[in-house]
Amino acid sequence: MPDNSTVNKKSSVVKDETIIKIENLTKRFGKVAAVDDINLEIKRGEFFALLGPSGCGKTTLLRMIAGFEVPTEGKIFLDGVDVSNIPPNKRPVNTVFQSYAVFPHLSVFDNVAYGLQFDNVSKSEQRERVMAALEDVKLEHLAERKPDQMSGGQRQRVALARALVKRPKVLLLDEPLSALDAKLREAMRFELTELQDRVGVTFIMVTHDQDEALAMACRCAVMDRGRLMQLATPSTLYEFPANKFVADFIGSVNMFEGKLILDEPDKAIVEVEELGGKVFFDHGVLGAEGGQIFVGIRPEKIELIKRTKDMKKPQMEDSPEDCNVFAGVIDNISYLGSESIYEITLENGRRMQVSRPNLSRWDQEDFTFNDEVWLGFHGDSPVLLQN
Template sequence: MSDRDTIIRVEEVTKRYGKVTAVDRVTLEIPRGEFFALLGPSGCGKTTLLRMLAGFEMPTEGKIFIDGVDMSSIPPNKRPVNMVFQSYAVFPHMTVFENVAYGLKFDNVPKSEQYGRVMAALADVKLDHLAERKPDQMSGGQRQRVALARALVKKPKVLLLDEPLSALDAKLREAMRFELAELQDKVGITFVMVTHDQDEALAMACRCAVMDRGKLMQTATPSNLYEFPANKFVADFIGSVNLFEGTLQVDLPDHAIVHSEELGGQIYFDHGVSGASGEKMWVGIRPEKIELLKREEGSNPPTPEDAPPGCNVAAGTIRQISYLGSESIYEIDLINDRRMQVSRPNLSRWDQEDFTWGDDVWLRWHGDSPVLLQS
């Protein structure tokens, strides 16, 4: 059943520390050459899972295969994976060159070949001019590059990255995102990255696994995670979302309607959903998928473009505005005091002046905007 192009297979892996279950029956496959992200809040088990891939922790139950080989009895120093540590863990008593050459000694690479490989790895991370430096004379970003080169020089089958960008300042972090993605493209090695930062994961990874309290919530491409979240946790964790509890009222193959007390109205889906009529469910609507319209006192609700009258609209008043330059985020109180978030791109240089604090507004959205979520 092992696919030739699967580099990592995690089978029903559970890790318990005493009574605490850090990783709970996780099953996962990562194809060769992919940039994969393990994403989740702190304490969700993502780092434990990464450390089990590296061999620093052993699964309590389940098995991990790397390139088809069962890793159960293989110690960290014999695994075809290398890790970039969160603290970088660059050896302070060695020069950059010695750091990168360190791992080659144990691969029986002849001395004559070592120099070339180390310098090539340093060139890959643009550090070849600093080979003789000591780590304490380098910045955090440079030390991270040393850690990267030190791992990549061993040509591992998988490179593990533990929160690679968390210790860098904002500008450098942004730059490193692109650089890491480019580097991965160049070396063609499978990258598995752990991060709690959803932007980072979405920006860099081909696919992400979202974890919560030890359980795997969803594994999907970044856009699928955002647009088709499998459940309430994923919808809430990835980006912003307005969540409403409701009851499924109409469930037909081509459309569905959920009635939500919280919203004080109907939510229309222009596609069929799976669920039993009368069932309680959660609906999520992303802030940028809601349109803002001015509301005059006593006016009728605007007609939705692709939904029956009275559906997919709500009345409210603007309470807060965050002007972020490229877009503005509006916090809107609905009539029944429920708060909703709407974001609006500032397409022209005057768009942010369309609405101000205290304005009465209509909120309107399309029939394909809401997503039905499992709780």
Template sequence: MGSIIEFRNITKRFGAVTAVDNVSLSIEEREFFALLGPSGCGKTTLLRMLAGFETPSSGQILIDGKDVTHVPPNRRPVNMVFQNYAVFPHLSVMRNIEYGLRMEGVVAAERRARAEAALALVQLEGYGDRMPDQLSGGQRQRVALARAIVKRPRVLLLDEPLSALDAKLREELRFEMSALQDQLGITFVMVTHDQDEALALATRCAVMHKGSLMQVATPADIYEFPASRLVADFIGSVNLFEGRVETDESDHAIINLPEVGIRAWLDHGTGASGTVQIWLSVRPEKVELHKRSNNEPPPVMEGTPPGYNVLKGRIMDIAYLGSESVYDVRLEGGRRVRVIRPNLTRWDQEDFSWDEDVWLGWHAEAVHVLLQ
């Protein structure tokens, strides 16, 4: 399989504002690709240019190797599911799904057969005679999906497809959309600002900021190996520590972290020179909490010599989230660190509490080095 979509040096300006800035990007056939970023980053503009609703100021867009930069939307092999579903309120579910086929002149028998097959794919068999106001939000979203896939596009575009749904329904539909994409075997391109949604659904993600691509990678690589502090901070929650390299060998590195008054041990080299300013990224779920008393030495973290990767702190807040608990810990110098612990049993084995003095620590392999 090769690239089905190519953006070549795409720029889009609205007056003096550059919404998309010289973006080059390839999307593979059968991928579930996510354009991810905060509001105003350019992701929706990029999707609308792919759909044909906006024209680039410069650059080319190719689908299946053909330049479609100036091809109107109805002549592109794509279909789009909008954020607000755009279901016709005066038409039944069946007539909504058949609408695009009717406009193309598909005969009635084939229209009905393809619409019923699309309804079955989105698990709405038997709903064809209902009106949109008789459906739940999740069911209307399924109707919008069915209306898009019934035309058998090469590419399906999804603009914030689950944003209007409640949290539990969003989670259910994530699994359904992933299974649907796998079953259909077509390319999905989704715009979202929801990191969990992108990480759960996408085979690859592109993180955008102020019109530029910051990183394109798999969800796991985006999360575990962000390319910059901006990406690390946007994707999930992260603790960032500024430091300087003291020792940099192939099998380990020592980083001085003056802000928090410790030295960090890494189980790999950084590739940076000895005086370069760097940042260490430590995800909250990779930080451990340990009981602290005046009579006991600090814990030794896995993969490190004694005295490294350990901080003194006090628990200032605890948020119980069911599957996990989030701890806000203040270090001796005032810096705050976030820790996430899974609730593996119905009772906390160590029973941490507010205003308790603790040790914080992380393993040598838990750290990712950022140079920008």
């Protein structure tokens, strides 16, 4: 299993040094712990995501980093300095909010320059820094335009330029793409990652959108009910989820309860009553034989084979004969363009989901409703999950 260190595929400026360190951070509202004893470190130049469902505490954590909320317990260190009780305007951070909050009566230039006017920055330096920030977000040609003459994506870039012109050490992004339509949101993912790579500032983004986090972040902290469930790179979260919650929250997964009946260094077998058979792992799982565990299988890792009455049950080449192949019937098909999702009912009534890429324009006709099929997967496909 890969480690959880920063895998830097999105930025050439991530350094192996900590810019934000959070120690035993807790925030209570009455008896409710919105953030519950969080510990994590964020690297300089990293694009970091706080990810989780509504009410998980990610926005409260971001607001404590910004200084808008005071911790009940614990500390926040920014570049080695304890900022836990320092007011927001004294911290070297800036925040871009969901609504962007640009001033409609001011030009793009004046919107971006607004914060500098309170910092005793000379007019000449203001102009130089504003135009540099607008160039970073590719809006220098629209400096005199008013926000109401711009698209949602352009207004978002104005808000980004206004935050970056203050030269923060950390930029905080609160659901930065939620106000955009789906097509523009996808385009802005690339623009934001390219911008972060150019300016080299540490970005910390709050989002509930798993696709957004996986596409943009170097690492993600997945939260639930105020607690940190897993801290890892996007690929590690997806392929090696630490528990049931992460597996279920990140992408789609078929999940089953089972009993571990064999566990050796190079293989393991789980009896899964819900599947009506056994699941083979091509590696040991370090569990207690006879104990109850959970098995997760991603839909795209399952193969479909058409089944006929006289057809012998197939065998996966890396698995024992009685493992990892199950019979079912296709009940439903969702065509999504690039892929099709198949809902399949097993012989014992349990439903499974399988996804297949549509590699040609006719791929969706390979299988149809009520087809009898075998579902098979390799020994490296399932993952062992704990509660």
